[in-house]
Amino acid sequence: MLEELNEKFPNIRSRLLKPFVVKTDPNVLTVLAFLAAVSAGFLFYYGFLFLAAILVFINGFLDVLDGEIAKRFGKTNLGDFLDHTFDRLSDLFIILGISLSPNFGSPLLGIFAAISVLLVSYLGTMSHALTRKRIYTALMGRADRITLILVASLLALFWNPALFYAIAIVFIFSVLSFIQRFYLIYRELV
């Protein structure tokens, strides 16, 4: 959803990020964003929701920033590879950290959510490999997911089930995004 908005109005994100863009190696930021996600995962697991939310925010911020810096100063294949790989690993740490926590209640839901997120990304890669086109279309992309989890973890400080509902929404919308992408690639190939 947010990715599609960004495609339609690319200037908004660039303008918002302009005060933060500096000339630096974006790959370093990619790895640092991943480190923040690892820490967030462990903090979620043990119920330190506020600290975890801050690290999710740092993860999202550095992730968006590395893309913007790469766009401004030149994209590389290595950067693309690192960004996509570390994003998926970050997703796993965050989602599994939340859902394997003893307070969560349904670890299976989290495992299914993690698998569905990876499958959506897998179809993005398949599309690029088979049709030479990038698909960013998805009912729930990474930006939506991170925003939802961030809001839910702050809400969960006052209302316990917020994270459960957030992971359930991630699961449902990722499955729908998978179906959506499958259909788009299928239509392109037949």
Next chain:
Amino acid sequence: MVIADTLVSFGQKFLEFGQYLIQTFGYIGIFLVAFIGTSTIILPTFPLSILVFFTGSILNPFFVGIAAGLGSATGELIGYGVGIGGKKVLLKKYKKSIERTEKLFQKYRGEVVIFLIATIPIIPFDVIGLFCGIIGFKWKRFYIAVLLGKTLRYLIIAFAGFYGLSWLATYL
């Protein structure tokens, strides 16, 4: 009173979390405790020195020191990353104090300053991580200096735990 109680229970919960990680993962647990503890930048988390001190008396203090040094140096990189991201904004706001510290970095080698502050915590180290990100200090140099400083610091604490020198740990 309420705030003090909350902070105490927060500290206790973190102590339990640290013990859980170390009991479950051993040396990797120490790495994780150090990494998570430093990744939250200025927000307080684990009483890391206390955990390293006690673990040094149970496990091999050499490996305890190495794991804690490696973990905390890696965690400090997140503050460094936030410094890069906030460079323009922070430079505008804290121009004078940043310039003053930058001069200190130029006068004495930056790596030496980082190493010393990582070893002897005169000021909170997270501030230095942020600062290095802001001035664009090379990340490899930053990481190596922090790694050496923090490892030395936690080796001393772990060996203090091993030999039961609790007075030494209070200084670090």
